[in-house]
Amino acid sequence: MISLTGLTGLVVTALILAAAAPLVLLVLFFIDLKAKEIW
Amino acid sequence: MPEESVAGYALDSTLGLSIVVGFGIVWVVFGWFLGRSNKTHEDFALAGRNVGFAFATATAMATWVTSNTTLVAPELTYQFGIWGMVGYSFAALGLILFAPLSARIRELLPQGYTSGDFIRLRYGNWAWRIFIFISMVYAMGWLISLGMAGGILLQALSGLDYHIGMSAILLICVTYTLFGGLKAVIATDFIQALIIIIGIVVVAFLLLQSDGLEPVHSQLKGEHPELLSLLFPAAIMFLFNNIFFGLGEIFHSNVWWSRALAFRKKIAFRAFLLGGILWLPIPIVAGFVALAAPQLGIFPPSPDMVGPSVAAHVLGTFGAVVVFIVVFSALASSLDSLLAATSDFVTRDLYQKHLRPKASDNTLLKVNRRSIIGLGVITWLFCLPQIATLGALLNFTGAFVASTIWPIVVGLYNPRLTGKWAAWAMALGTIIGLSFYFIVGFYVAALSSCLVSGVMTWVGLKQSKTRFDWSALNEEETA
Numbered sequence: 001m002i003s004l005t006g007l008t009g010l011v012v013t014a015l016i017l018a019a020a021a022p023l024v025l026l027v028l029f030f031i032d033l034k035a036k037e038i039w
Numbered sequence: 040m041p042e043e044s045v046a047g048y049a050l051d052s053t054l055g056l057s058i059v060v061g062f063g064i065v066w067v068v069f070g071w072f073l074g075r076s077n078k079t080h081e082d083f084a085l086a087g088r089n090v091g092f093a094f095a096t097a098t099a100m101a102t103w104v105t106s107n108t109t110l111v112a113p114e115l116t117y118q119f120g121i122w123g124m125v126g127y128s129f130a131a132l133g134l135i136l137f138a139p140l141s142a143r144i145r146e147l148l149p150q151g152y153t154s155g156d157f158i159r160l161r162y163g164n165w166a167w168r169i170f171i172f173i174s175m176v177y178a179m180g181w182l183i184s185l186g187m188a189g190g191i192l193l194q195a196l197s198g199l200d201y202h203i204g205m206s207a208i209l210l211i212c213v214t215y216t217l218f219g220g221l222k223a224v225i226a227t228d229f230i231q232a233l234i235i236i237i238g239i240v241v242v243a244f245l246l247l248q249s250d251g252l253e254p255v256h257s258q259l260k261g262e263h264p265e266l267l268s269l270l271f272p273a274a275i276m277f278l279f280n281n282i283f284f285g286l287g288e289i290f291h292s293n294v295w296w297s298r299a300l301a302f303r304k305k306i307a308f309r310a311f312l313l314g315g316i317l318w319l320p321i322p323i324v325a326g327f328v329a330l331a332a333p334q335l336g337i338f339p340p341s342p343d344m345v346g347p348s349v350a351a352h353v354l355g356t357f358g359a360v361v362v363f364i365v366v367f368s369a370l371a372s373s374l375d376s377l378l379a380a381t382s383d384f385v386t387r388d389l390y391q392k393h394l395r396p397k398a399s400d401n402t403l404l405k406v407n408r409r410s411i412i413g414l415g416v417i418t419w420l421f422c423l424p425q426i427a428t429l430g431a432l433l434n435f436t437g438a439f440v441a442s443t444i445w446p447i448v449v450g451l452y453n454p455r456l457t458g459k460w461a462a463w464a465m466a467l468g469t470i471i472g473l474s475f476y477f478i479v480g481f482y483v484a485a486l487s488s489c490l491v492s493g494v495m496t497w498v499g500l501k502q503s504k505t506r507f508d509w510s511a512l513n514e515e516e517t518a
Binding site for chain 1: 086087089090091092093094096097100121125128222229232233236237239240243244247252253256257260264267268269303313317319320321323324327
């Protein structure tokens, strides 16, 4: 059985990774935009 | 009573319809704007084969986030506990393992348009026609299930009439895909990816802040300890079938092949890999909210409504609006991709390669657009009688798609597998998978299909005395 610490660690890690995803996509977008490599 | 409104509709139907129409207008105008630069069939079908890293990553991720991810992940967590959400996140393996295949596809088929091109050139006409049948069954199954899901989910969330919701989402996706082709699909996927992730993260964060995990954990430990168990047999069986189904879906479908062929050279591998990594935490973030349901006293009428029910219960109308927009975006991001990829498949594999090999570029562009309209109309007609068994429809196609895994993977790397054995592997895998689906159950359809297809592929390799010339895949060179 997963402990409270394990469950919290799993959910918080997933939340941090998911929250980082839009930032990663936006950074990549601006890099592509600057390099004129969107399309 | 909060439970009363949650069990009914989380959102007012006028507000729901306003959101659909508002977003619809934005997507259609955006599609029209992007479509202005489409001059050739290649521009329309493959976005000029020049998609950059950011859009490539976002479209890989957003297309794989379907209504299933946003609603079935909480449902599975509700039913299978920890393994439900962790197991679902393993579907990211499909994207991650497709990364090396996509680089190989881009290298071997520089002029290719569809997954059918590869099967035709690599294995010949018999295997190609079996593959066309499998691909069309899967594409129509997925299109119809997405169309129905649109109507059912919008109705469940807002009380919006099923036929209005289903027709609206189909009309919106058909219109902007028709105007903008793959460019519109990919660009809207980028925005939809941002909306989906931000929406899911906001709901999860607010839920964590409002109650935390401690009361949830102690309640589950006392009354539903199996949901916290790491050795839940039913969940582990589901996990393995789901992995093979996911691999079959991604490896064979033109949705993913058309992306591999559309991404800029050397981008495909990185985009699918990063898309898969970014997708990995989504089912956990979307799913964990369901663990709070028993503690909050929420027992939704249908298990796939557990996520929206918890969000609406804790966060009120704001939570319901966010969930509605997330679900709508997730549906649109998959539906548009499937419409574009299937219309490319119809144009290339059915029309051009079977009926009009000398068709002009302009004719192909017209046929591609008409195929989008045709697919939209056929899907709409099939969706009119509301069938409740969405999961059954999709799981049925698992028997078909899992049979293609080995012929595709081996065919991309090993020159010894011949068309005869690839055709037998796909045909027998599908037949056995379907038999198991009806005799045993949906959860073994993909597994048995993949296993039989794998055995046939292995026998084919052992028997083979020929070696395929890879340069034959570059159709322009050999023409």
